[in-house]
Amino acid sequence: NAGVTQTPKFRVLKTGQSMTLLCAQDMNHEYMYWYRQDPGMGLRLIHYSVGEGTTAKGEVPDGYNVSRLKKQNFLLGLESAAPSQTSVYFCASSLRGGDTEAFFGQGTRLTVV
Amino acid sequence: AQSVTQLDSQVPVFEEAPVELRCNYSSSVSVYLFWYVQYPNQGLQLLLKYLSGSTLVESINGFEAEFNKSQTSFHLRKPSVHISDTAEYFCAVSSMDSNYQLIWGAGTKLIIKP
Numbered sequence: 001n002a003g004v005t006q007t008p009k010f011r012v013l014k015t016g017q018s019m020t021l022l023c024a025q026d027m028n029h030e031y032m033y034w035y036r037q038d039p040g041m042g043l044r045l046i047h048y049s050v051g052e053g054t055t056a057k058g059e060v061p062d063g064y065n066v067s068r069l070k071k072q073n074f075l076l077g078l079e080s081a082a083p084s085q086t087s088v089y090f091c092a093s094s095l096r097g098g099d100t101e102a103f104f105g106q107g108t109r110l111t112v113v
Numbered sequence: 114a115q116s117v118t119q120l121d122s123q124v125p126v127f128e129e130a131p132v133e134l135r136c137n138y139s140s141s142v143s144v145y146l147f148w149y150v151q152y153p154n155q156g157l158q159l160l161l162k163y164l165s166g167s168t169l170v171e172s173i174n175g176f177e178a179e180f181n182k183s184q185t186s187f188h189l190r191k192p193s194v195h196i197s198d199t200a201e202y203f204c205a206v207s208s209m210d211s212n213y214q215l216i217w218g219a220g221t222k223l224i225i226k227p
Contacts, residue, residue, distance in 0.1 A: 099164050
């Protein structure tokens with residue numbers, strides 16, 4: 001099993017450009033998450049989904065959109081990238097919320113110049 | 114709002130010495146507690162968790178953590194560290210207060226000195 005796969009692994013964007021990060025999981029998990037990781041700030045939840053066709057805002061949703069058209073995929077979009085969105089982005093999935101283990105992808109390092 | 118505090122951003126320790134990484138959380142309700150580890154240039158992976166029952170939980174690689182309800186803490190310990198333990202360690206909590214979403218600490222980098 002691949003687990004959680006994120007593409008791309010690295011990306012450099014110019015301010016104002018758009019892009020989509022793809023997350024795919026093969027564990028039939030219901031819950032999927034997008035986090036950003038910045039030095040000294042731990043993980044901050046951007047958006048999450050509790051099932052196919054559903055999405056919800058997390059702690060820092062501004063500037064991002066998501067879609068979960070298929071259970072196994074969770075897409076994160078940046079409509080107009082800003083330097084403040086320079087970060088490492090992690091996707092994760094879990095069977096359900098609360099007490100179950102979250103499985104993480106390898107991360108996407110995004111730089112906005 | 115629920116919060117998780119990892120007071121130490123870095124903990125340097127000599128190889129084969131003991132280590133404790135501290136985690137405190139703010140919640141008065143029943144909680145689920147987790148420690149995740151992130152090795153360099155990798156994603157996070159679960160190290161151990163407390164859901165209920167025995168307050169002392171262990172991982173397969175010698176780490177242990179103890180849930181202390183009165184002190185709202187879940188400190189991570191290892192009696193003898195190895196160079197391979199070099200990583201960043203994150204404490205996380207979920208409860209009804211957070212709608213069962215994980216709330217993360219800022220992380221502690223464990224630096225093993227040879």
